[in-house]
Amino acid sequence: MSAHSVAADQADISIGSTPCDIGNVPTLLESISSFRGRNDLGTNRDDRLDLLEQARKLVHALETPRELMLKHIGAETASFFSIALGIDVGLFKALVLHQGKPKKVKEIAGIIGFDVDGLSRILRHLAAMGHIENTGPDEYAPNNFSKALTIPVIADGYLFYRETCIPSMLHLHSWLKTKAYQTPTTVIDNPFTFGQRTSMTMFEFMAIEPYRMEHFNHHMGGYRLGRPSWFEPSVYPAQERLLALRDSSNSDAAVLVDIGGNKGHDLERFLSYFPSVAEGENKGKFILQDTAPVLAEAPSDLISLIEKQPHDFFMPQPVQGARAYYLHHILHDWPDAKCEVIVKQIRGSMKKGYSKLLINEHVIPAVGANWEATYLDLYMMVQFGSRERTEEEWKVLLEEKCGMRIVGIWNPGNGVEAVIECEI
Numbered sequence: 001m002s003a004h005s006v007a008a009d010q011a012d013i014s015i016g017s018t019p020c021d022i023g024n025v026p027t028l029l030e031s032i033s034s035f036r037g038r039n040d041l042g043t044n045r046d047d048r049l050d051l052l053e054q055a056r057k058l059v060h061a062l063e064t065p066r067e068l069m070l071k072h073i074g075a076e077t078a079s080f081f082s083i084a085l086g087i088d089v090g091l092f093k094a095l096v097l098h099q100g101k102p103k104k105v106k107e108i109a110g111i112i113g114f115d116v117d118g119l120s121r122i123l124r125h126l127a128a129m130g131h132i133e134n135t136g137p138d139e140y141a142p143n144n145f146s147k148a149l150t151i152p153v154i155a156d157g158y159l160f161y162r163e164t165c166i167p168s169m170l171h172l173h174s175w176l177k178t179k180a181y182q183t184p185t186t187v188i189d190n191p192f193t194f195g196q197r198t199s200m201t202m203f204e205f206m207a208i209e210p211y212r213m214e215h216f217n218h219h220m221g222g223y224r225l226g227r228p229s230w231f232e233p234s235v236y237p238a239q240e241r242l243l244a245l246r247d248s249s250n251s252d253a254a255v256l257v258d259i260g261g262n263k264g265h266d267l268e269r270f271l272s273y274f275p276s277v278a279e280g281e282n283k284g285k286f287i288l289q290d291t292a293p294v295l296a297e298a299p300s301d302l303i304s305l306i307e308k309q310p311h312d313f314f315m316p317q318p319v320q321g322a323r324a325y326y327l328h329h330i331l332h333d334w335p336d337a338k339c340e341v342i343v344k345q346i347r348g349s350m351k352k353g354y355s356k357l358l359i360n361e362h363v364i365p366a367v368g369a370n371w372e373a374t375y376l377d378l379y380m381m382v383q384f385g386s387r388e389r390t391e392e393e394w395k396v397l398l399e400e401k402c403g404m405r406i407v408g409i410w411n412p413g414n415g416v417e418a419v420i421e422c423e424i
């Protein structure tokens, strides 16, 4: 039975051209006006996000279902693929040339080697969507958003999603249909493997096509940009819970092992935030583990205290008795059965009463989930047959399946990943 054949009362056609929630507009305007005069919103993240949420609700309240539908299916998809194409051909780099002074379409087309007609139509749509400025007839200039599209950690997210993630989402409906609408739960049979016609996991697939890996690694950098780090007091009291009680009698003792730490950005941030940790005689070890090809990409000027160690996290953890083993955005990539292997390999090397396992992931609340967690949850489903987890799902995985004890969960909210502290 298709969804269209489900008997339902159809809404009156007039709802399609009526603003979605016009009755709520006065309340939203009042709430928004309470931010008038605030000049700290550029630095006060929580209040800025609060205002943004009110503004988003206001836009939604004013739009009609028809306008929203056209925006979703046409305007936003055309804009996404135009931005990605623009990144391919150097459009945004051309726009910022000469301090971003306005340029005629013909001049931009000459710089990037693009057909004038096609380019003028792309630029016109990007301006209509607010992504660039239309400064005169056939003339455009970048704004802060389009200037940011010249930075690899912002730009490559578009290419990573276009090449490696969106094909999976495009195949979700047909994959589900072949499986009687049962949600994917394995890394080797899901919309990603179906869409890319592969039996490899996404990470294996990216390893043989290095441009995908480069886009992914840059995107990870963009994802982190401007977000509070796990060890900041607004997230997790790392000084008190981790550093204060570490064994500093032995310079060989491992303090922190970042497992699947990619190119070392989290460890670098940690050591820059706690510079005193790197001082004195017995500094201890800070170990970065990932696959060999990823570690080979790590910057050569990585803080010298960081030791790179190729390691497959499905194999026994080679570092014994570290103060903490840290997993950031690892377990959400894997279904429970694989997570069980990863966690148990770490558990085997933990020292009872001393070592901690720190899991830095979204903990989705029962009500009012944030979009930063919900979109990732759906992409985890199509890419890996995995998920972002609720508190209950974390308890089942970590305590019931892996035999760990959750000591506490520090959840800062607003789309930032929580820290789940576990012991054996």
Ligand SMILES: C[S@@+](CC[C@H](N)C(=O)[O-])C[C@H]1O[C@@H](n2cnc3c(N)ncnc32)[C@H](O)[C@@H]1O
Pocket: 203, 220, 259, 260, 261, 262, 263, 289, 290, 291, 294, 311, 312, 313, 314, 327, 328, 329, 330, 333
């Ligand atoms: C989503 S990324 C997270 C990276 C980093 N922890 C962060 O949050 O920015 C997943 C990482 O797991 C690594 N990885 C995937 N399979 C692995 C394996 N079998 N052993 C070790 N690392 C692996 C990838 O190379 C990648 O760096």
